[in-house]
Amino acid sequence: MSRGFFLTIEGGEGAGKTTILQGIADWLKTRGWDVVATREPGGIPIAEKIREVILDRGHTDMEARTEALLYAAARRQHLVQKVEPALAAGAAVLCDRFVDSSLAYQGHARGLGMEEVWSINRFAIGDLMPDLTLYLDVRPEVGLTRIRSAGGREINRLDLEDLSFHQKVREGYLLLAQRHPERIVTINAEQPPQQVLAQALEETEKRLKGFSHFRVK
16 A cells, blocks of 8 residues: 655744644545554654653743753654555645754744754654645734633633744744745635645645545546
8 A cells, every 4th residue: 555645833922723634534435545643742652752841831940942852752652653554545645843843942932953853853753754844824913812712712821921922933934834835835824724634735736646545526
């Protein structure tokens, strides 16, 4: 069986990644794909435990390199235990965040350097990169307002960072999108959700044209 399709969704806090990922997952299922929807950090028990450590609001004194290493460790375990087996079985794997998050958050916003953080993550992921990355672009002040007004969403450690940090995160993502236009597609996530999803589906469909078992019903 041919290798599956690996799609990642990136964006700052409040960009609406979870909603768009679910919409793409539902759409792919109607077109005959086996779909594995997952997230980082997390997706499997070991990585979920690392997630708890990273995002715990009591861990505000976590050092930047420690944070970067924890993300890479969670990513590695998630990759070998969930992502790679699903791709080998021919499934479409949709992941809420992947390596670009580390490059934008720890590499750029934390000031560790994108190349330095990439070296850590290259060790963790080997040569596996997404077939398509959808970057949902939203101004931090808009995204953070969404989070604060949304009922039921837990506020994690990253949500507590000041506005300047989140502005640097967005800056990092935009730099990555400029550097990797063949993989990263930027979508204006300040549009109504249905328009964001429509654009996401259009980009996904275009990229899937090269996959032999893709079919439109």
